[in-house]
Amino acid sequence: MRIDVIALFPEIILPALQVGILKRTQDAGNLTINVHNLRDFTADRHQTVDDYPYGGGAGMIMKPEPLFTAVRTLSRDSTARVIYLTPQGTPFTQSLAEALSLESHLLLICGRYKGIDERVRMKLVTNEISIGDYVLSGGEIPALVLIDAVGRVLPRALGDYESAQGDSFSQELLDHPHYTRPAEFEGMTVPEALLSGNHEKITEWRHEQSLKRTAEQRPELLEKYQLTEEDIAYLDSQKPER
Numbered sequence: 001m002r003i004d005v006i007a008l009f010p011e012i013i014l015p016a017l018q019v020g021i022l023k024r025t026q027d028a029g030n031l032t033i034n035v036h037n038l039r040d041f042t043a044d045r046h047q048t049v050d051d052y053p054y055g056g057g058a059g060m061i062m063k064p065e066p067l068f069t070a071v072r073t074l075s076r077d078s079t080a081r082v083i084y085l086t087p088q089g090t091p092f093t094q095s096l097a098e099a100l101s102l103e104s105h106l107l108l109i110c111g112r113y114k115g116i117d118e119r120v121r122m123k124l125v126t127n128e129i130s131i132g133d134y135v136l137s138g139g140e141i142p143a144l145v146l147i148d149a150v151g152r153v154l155p156r157a158l159g160d161y162e163s164a165q166g167d168s169f170s171q172e173l174l175d176h177p178h179y180t181r182p183a184e185f186e187g188m189t190v191p192e193a194l195l196s197g198n199h200e201k202i203t204e205w206r207h208e209q210s211l212k213r214t215a216e217q218r219p220e221l222l223e224k225y226q227l228t229e230e231d232i233a234y235l236d237s238q239k240p241e242r
């Protein structure tokens, strides 16, 4: 996969691409990421990227010319998905990350100021994505979130799909607690089920903990999840007495 990013602050994005899974995926040759500065696609002496809004109001708008030049330069073949990161976009999810991981070329546009000229959105943008309902100062961090989520489901090396599989499967419920050595730390012990060596018991304990956490933190996820009789009985047993 190839990912091009158009940003006003490439330096926000670059260091995060040099470590961990994203670095390994790039080193394996399965992902090429290029981060471009929008100012490099300007044609005027002052490298102007923004201007005042028609109709007035506070804030600036990103001018169409540098964005048209950048997208046309970076997507010569015209097969790239052109994704604009915007608070007005469709919510980013694991399933969207997995769908995007099947593309061969993504071109990400990071906004700053109040947003981009509408003609860029109409003529060039194929997808608009938001990472959640909170206000950030630009699209660079959202682009990094998207790259991280998409990059980690790409194969790092041949036959390296299991971990990503496990992730999407476990998205239905929240993860259970984890413990490692020592068996006792500052008076806190590891749950007996995990020390039992009984794999059925361990699996049951983990599943119950996932149900409990999901009920506490994300009850709306349980509405889509097919609860068994045993699941319902367990959750009922966790409710405080009246």
Ligand code: 9D3
Binding pocket: 085, 086, 087, 110, 111, 112, 113, 114, 115, 129, 130, 131, 132, 133, 134, 135, 136, 137, 138, 139, 140, 142
């Ligand atoms: C005045 C209306 N604001 C929109 C909610 C203006 C505005 C605020 C923040 C315009 C752009 C931004 C910068 N944010 C992004 O570029 C952005 C973003 C976000 O703020 N939250 C979640 N996802 C995203 S994706 C891009």
